[in-house]
Amino acid sequence: MDKNEKNTEAIIKRLRRIEGQIKGIQRMVESGKYCGDILIQVAASRSALNKVGGLILENHMKDCVKGYLENSKDDKAIDELIDTMIKYTK
Numbered sequence: 001m002d003k004n005e006k007n008t009e010a011i012i013k014r015l016r017r018i019e020g021q022i023k024g025i026q027r028m029v030e031s032g033k034y035c036g037d038i039l040i041q042v043a044a045s046r047s048a049l050n051k052v053g054g055l056i057l058e059n060h061m062k063d064c065v066k067g068y069l070e071n072s073k074d075d076k077a078i079d080e081l082i083d084t085m086i087k088y089t090k
Contacts (some may be wrong), residue, residue, distance in 0.1 A: 007059055014052050021045045053088060060084070 025041050068077040
């Protein structure tokens with residue numbers, strides 16, 4: 001198993017945990033749990049999702065952008081990376 005496959009498996013595992021968190025939040029809302037507890041779980045889910053996004057962005061920079069920069073003389077890859085980062089941080 002290569003590094004990309006390991007990274008993909010780790011990301012999928014995290015996403016499944018986040019999916020479980022979201023389903024847990026749905027159950028909390030349905031059962032009328034305390035709003036403060038629900039908000040804490042929403043914040044935890046958002047943080048976990050941001051971590052996954054950061055891992056995907058890191059992989060993108062290390063694999064796709066790095067390879068493109070090594071084989072190109074223009075700024076297209078950098079422009080695309082900047083565009084992706086701006087969209088990601090919104």
